[in-house]
Amino acid sequence: FSAFIEAGVGGSDSIHSLAQRSTHANGRAAGSAIRFVVLSRNPSSGTLGFCIQGGNSIGIFISEITDRSAALGETPDGGLQVGDRILEVNGTVLSNATREMAASCLRQSTTSVLITVRNDGEAYKAITQPYDSLWYRANFAFLASHPWQLTFAKGALLHVIDTMPRKINYWEATVFDAKGRAKSTGMIPNRISVLSGQVSGITSLESGSNDPFSDAEPPPPP
Numbered sequence: 001f002s003a004f005i006e007a008g009v010g011g012s013d014s015i016h017s018l019a020q021r022s023t024h025a026n027g028r029a030a031g032s033a034i035r036f037v038v039l040s041r042n043p044s045s046g047t048l049g050f051c052i053q054g055g056n057s058i059g060i061f062i063s064e065i066t067d068r069s070a071a072l073g074e075t076p077d078g079g080l081q082v083g084d085r086i087l088e089v090n091g092t093v094l095s096n097a098t099r100e101m102a103a104s105c106l107r108q109s110t111t112s113v114l115i116t117v118r119n120d121g122e123a124y125k126a127i128t129q130p131y132d133s134l135w136y137r138a139n140f141a142f143l144a145s146h147p148w149q150l151t152f153a154k155g156a157l158l159h160v161i162d163t164m165p166r167k168i169n170y171w172e173a174t175v176f177d178a179k180g181r182a183k184s185t186g187m188i189p190n191r192i193s194v195l196s197g198q199v200s201g202i203t204s205l206e207s208g209s210n211d212p213f214s215d216a217e218p219p220p221p222p
Helices: 015-026 099-108 121-125 191-196
Strands: 002-004 034-040 050-055 059-065 084-089 112-119 134-138 157-162 170-176 182-189 213-215
Touching (some): 059 121, 157 182
Antiparallel strands (some): 034 112, 050 059, 134 157
C-alpha cells in the first residue's frame, strides 16, 4: 500500500477531493494542528501499517507504525505519528468510539482512507491500560469453561473495559454484585459472538433477541 498527502493521486475519488470535502464539512482552517492523511490500501495485504490504542473514555491513538510502512509518509510530517489522536476516518467521527468500533471503521474503509488526526503526545503517554468504558446489563447468562472466562447471571451489571483483548470473540469486563460492588474481572462473549453463536456456555438468551446487552448506568460510588 502507499500513503499520499499530495493532491491529485489517482482513483475514481481523488485524494484532493476527499481532503477538500472533509475540510469544508468541518470548517477547519489551514495551518491548524489538525492533519489529513490518506492511505491507499493494498488489496493483497489489506493492512494500513499501524496499530491503535485507547478507547471511548480517552480517545483513539496511533500506538505503533510498521517499519517502512507507507503510513509514515515520505517526510517526518507527511504521514501518521505515534501519539496522533484519530478524530475521523472517512468523515466518521471517532470521539466516542471504542477501540473495537475504531478498528471496525478502519477495516470497512475502501481504497482511499482519509484519516483526520491531531498529535496529542501528552495524552497518549498517559495511556497505561485499555480505556474502553461501557456499562451493560446482560440479557443472557454465561457459564465459564476456562479460567480466564467470567461467569455471570442474566441481568448482571457488567463494566466492559477492553473491547479488543487478545482473545478473539471476547471483551474484558468486570461483573458487579447487587450492591454495586466489583466482584471479578475476566473475558465475556462480545456482542457479535453471542448473536452468531460462536461461543459456548451462553444460556437464557431469548430467541430472536436483537441485542444481548442493554445500556446501563454505573453504580453509585460507595
